[in-house]
Amino acid sequence: MSSELESLYQQIILDHAKRRVGQGPTDPSSGADSLATGESHQLNPICGDEVTLRVWLEDSRIERVAWQGAGCAISMASASVLTELVSGSTRDEMMEQLDRFRELMRSRGTVEPDEEVLGDAAAFAGVSRFPARVKCAMLAWVALEEAVLAANR
Amino acid sequence: MPILSAPSHPLSDDEVSRIRNDFPLLSTELNGRPLVYLDSGATSQNPVSVMEAEQEYYEQRNAAVHRGAHSLAVEATDAYENARTLVASFIGASPEEIVFTSNATEALNLVAYSLSNASLGLGGEAARPYALGPGDSIVVTEMEHHANLIPWQELAARTGATLRFIPVDDDGALRLEEAASVIDGSTRLLAFTHASNVLGTINPVAELVSLARKVGALTVLDACQSVPHLPVNVADLDVDFVAFSGHKMLGPTGIGALYGRSKHLHAMPPFLTGGSMITTVTLERAEYLPPPARFEAGTQRISQAVALGSAVNYLAETGMDRIEEWERILGERLVSGLEAIEGIRVLGPRAGQPRIGLAAFDVDGVHAHDVGQYLDSRGIAVRVGHHCAQPLHRRLGLTASTRASTYLYNTTDEVDAFLAAVAEVRSFFGASA
Numbered sequence: 041m042s043s044e045l046e047s048l049y050q051q052i053i054l055d056h057a058k059r060r061v062g063q064g065p066t067d068p069s070s071g072a073d074s075l076a077t078g079e080s081h082q083l084n085p086i087c088g089d090e091v092t093l094r095v096w097l098e099d100s101r102i103e104r105v106a107w108q109g110a111g112c113a114i115s116m117a118s119a120s121v122l123t124e125l126v127s128g129s130t131r132d133e134m135m136e137q138l139d140r141f142r143e144l145m146r147s148r149g150t151v152e153p154d155e156e157v158l159g160d161a162a163a164f165a166g167v168s169r170f171p172a173r174v175k176c177a178m179l180a181w182v183a184l185e186e187a188v189l190a191a192n193r
Numbered sequence: 194m195p196i197l198s199a200p201s202h203p204l205s206d207d208e209v210s211r212i213r214n215d216f217p218l219l220s221t222e223l224n225g226r227p228l229v230y231l232d233s234g235a236t237s238q239n240p241v242s243v244m245e246a247e248q249e250y251y252e253q254r255n256a257a258v259h260r261g262a263h264s265l266a267v268e269a270t271d272a273y274e275n276a277r278t279l280v281a282s283f284i285g286a287s288p289e290e291i292v293f294t295s296n297a298t299e300a301l302n303l304v305a306y307s308l309s310n311a312s313l314g315l316g317g318e319a320a321r322p323y324a325l326g327p328g329d330s331i332v333v334t335e336m337e338h339h340a341n342l343i344p345w346q347e348l349a350a351r352t353g354a355t356l357r358f359i360p361v362d363d364d365g366a367l368r369l370e371e372a373a374s375v376i377d378g379s380t381r382l383l384a385f386t387h388a389s390n391v392l393g394t395i396n397p398v399a400e401l402v403s404l405a406r407k408v409g410a411l412t413v414l415d416a417c418q419s420v421p422h423l424p425v426n427v428a429d430l431d432v433d434f435v436a437f438s439g440h441k442m443l444g445p446t447g448i449g450a451l452y453g454r455s456k457h458l459h460a461m462p463p464f465l466t467g468g469s470m471i472t473t474v475t476l477e478r479a480e481y482l483p484p485p486a487r488f489e490a491g492t493q494r495i496s497q498a499v500a501l502g503s504a505v506n507y508l509a510e511t512g513m514d515r516i517e518e519w520e521r522i523l524g525e526r527l528v529s530g531l532e533a534i535e536g537i538r539v540l541g542p543r544a545g546q547p548r549i550g551l552a553a554f555d556v557d558g559v560h561a562h563d564v565g566q567y568l569d570s571r572g573i574a575v576r577v578g579h580h581c582a583q584p585l586h587r588r589l590g591l592t593a594s595t596r597a598s599t600y601l602y603n604t605t606d607e608v609d610a611f612l613a614a615v616a617e618v619r620s621f622f623g624a625s626a
């Protein structure tokens with residue numbers, strides 16, 4: 041089997057594509073009333089992948105992420121990994137994670153992932169060598185960024 | 194350049210491997226493996242003769258057509274008009290009935306905008322019968338490519354006409370019994386695809402045309418997936434308009450054609466306006482040339498038209514009925530092979546039913562994007578997504594599918610390599626068991 045393909049579909053990614061951490065109802069009432077909350081819906085018109093993602097924040101800490109979506113293994117695994125990674129992060133930490141992830145995705149394979157910041161999301165490093173798939177990996181992250189902005193409005 | 198006649202014996206893997214020598218791209222590699230190109234439904238590869246025709250045009254004849262007194266312009270005009278004649282005879286039309294466009298999408302928009310202009314009162318008395326308004330209906334099918342759907346949505350929105358749909362059943366076949374009630378006295382235009390780019394079905398043109406004729410509706414045929422793959426004769430089909438794209442029939446991108454029945458083209462107002470399509474122009478108004486020039490405003494796609502003429506020659510020399518039969522064999526092998534793999538749902542007609550050499554399918558538990566990526570790593574190029582037919586995918590309960598589509602240059606070995614790779618997909622993604 042081609043190693044390129046395995047660098048894209050790391051076992052962590054295939055596992056998360058099935059486990060789908062955080063997949064569940066995204067209506068505001070599914071979180072505590074006292075928390076600030078925001079939602080974003082993202083669609084990739086090229087392939088039809090979709091994610092609706094909601095965050096709940098306490099002060100500036102991400103308390104909970106929930107999402108629903110349909111799409112390829114990369115986009116679904118990315119939403120799942122992100123949920124695990126950013127839950128409990130502060131808003132600033134999350135922004136740092138997002139920046140690092142985006143930088144990694146845009147690198148066309150030239151940047152080594154910082155596992156300390158990115159955790160399991162470092163497994164997506166191989167995606168950057170497949171420009172057509174970068175959007176898939178970014179979809180949930182873009183939703184997260186928008187949802188956090190919406191929560192702080 | 195007359196159209197040459199084709200041999201009569203059927204195409205075989207042996208002959209196809211000789212044909213492949215004419216297509217340089219087919220002997221390249223994809224991800225370190227010999228390329229298996231199964232995406233001709235999206236765009237086909239070009240034989241050397243087509244690329245040379247375009248190059249030769251630029252090296253020896255390049256000039257603006259229908260303009261200029263120099264001999265080069267005469268040669269360029271001859272080459273362009275010869276291409277029109279070749280395309281016309283390829284589909285049984287006369288040259289005046291062929292309008293060159295940039296692709297099928299533009300051809301369909303040309304019809305829609307011309308009718309829209311007629312609806313605004315442009316084109317005078319002759320164009321009046323082509324005006325649409327509230328109370329009129331436009332009918333399309335649920336299986337259309339967006340190119341044969343959205344122009345009619347827009348025409349309906351501009352004129353106040355309503356858009357209606359002939360439904361498909363769960364296997365993607367048109368429900369003809371319902372078509373008879375969807376098409377009624379209010380129907381002014383019926384637009385439908387000859388062969389579906391998702392289902393591979395070949396629609397019953399004669400039945401649909403007769404329903405439209407009964408109520409005096411115009412018929413528009415999207416022939417993008419038929420003209421490249423089967424013998425098509427517009428006179429036999431008896432439709433009013435036919436649209437197709439050169440890049441799906443061994444030609445370059447940037448060229449397509451609209452066939453329009455002569456009496457309609459003569460009566461309809463232009464879509465694009467400007468140079469090369471007029472007789473007398475004053476500051477206030479202009480008189481237009483007869484068709485096809487009326488519909489070819491501005492400097493045209495000359496080298497691409499010349500190359501399309503060469504592509505049509507290549508197809509005619511190979512023989513459209515031989516191509517149709519070879520692709521029927523490949524399509525049947527695709528579908529019966531796919532149906533035998535666990536977890537695969539083929540869209541459209543079952544094995545044994547008529548279809549073109551194309552099969553779209555869903556892999557249980559694996560998204561089409563991932564299927565395509567897996568096949569790509571094995572050197573196999575297929576299309577994934579909604580194939581510009583979102584409403585059809587929604588009707589079939591899907592957002593995306595994977596599609597393999599063949600052409601005259603594909604071998605049975607390639608189909609088998611594809612099937613073997615598809616059989617591995619679910620276990621790679623952990624979807625089997």
Ligand SMILES: Cc1ncc(COP(=O)(O)O)c(C=O)c1O
Nearest residue numbers: 296297298338340390415417438
């Ligand atoms: C059935 C059908 N109609 C229309 C089109 C549009 O063709 P083009 O994009 O060349 O205008 C296509 C090609 O994608 C097609 O398969």
